[in-house]
Amino acid sequence: MTLIADLVSLHQVDSQARALRSRLEGAQRHKAIQERQGAQLQTRMDEVRAQIRHHQSTAANHEAESGSVDSRIESLRQQLNASTNPRQYSAILAEMKTLQSKRDEIDELALAQMQKAEELQTKLTEIEQQAAERAKVVDVAKAEFETCRSEVAERLASLEQERAAAAARVPRSELDAFTRAADLYEGEAMAELVTIDLRRREYVCGACNMEVPAEKYASLASNPNVAVTCTSCQRILFLPQVAATHS
Ligand SMILES: [Zn+2]
16 A cells, blocks of 8 residues: 555544544543532532521520520519519619510521521522432433443444554654644544646645645655645645545
8 A cells, every 4th residue: 555545544543533532532521520510519518508507506506695684584573573672673674674675686686597597498409409400410421421431442442453553554754744633633634635627737735725736736646655745734635536445
């Protein structure tokens, strides 16, 4: 086989292997994104749960404080009932009123904390639902990735072997040029040299459509063992009949 024919063979297996790899990487990326979003929801749930616990414990502290103020009010009420001295009576009554309004304030605070906890509980329920939905999506993405991997793995392994064999037939410098172009154009390392007008010697690169000098056509047509690249896009050029005999 000529160098160009070897390059065309290499291109065929290389582009198939690249397509399979990118399909596998796509499935893996999708899985990773879903897992990351799942983990973010988990973190959010942990945060909201911690906030709820904080508000509940603050509310419990307020309630305990309210209870102790209540006990104090109750003991004042007994003193009040037992009091016979009008001045002492009104002093106790005034203190009771002060304590009652203090207790009401504390009760308000406790209530506000409980309301916050309840609002957060509603929010938590929403996030939990989102997380449950996301968990299903993650499971699907995982299964898809596994399916893709098992489908692709065997085919990819044999393509890699074919690719290595095809690459071994191509000299180092041409192989480097091929790999550079393949990396640049997602596997499309080769381009057909298209004849626009044979008589006027007009040729273009089939990939980038830029003009290719007639000398490059002449070189390729006369010696298929010298690789010719498109001046514009650097893809390796081939003549259509080479592809036709090897596809
Ligand atoms: Zn080109």
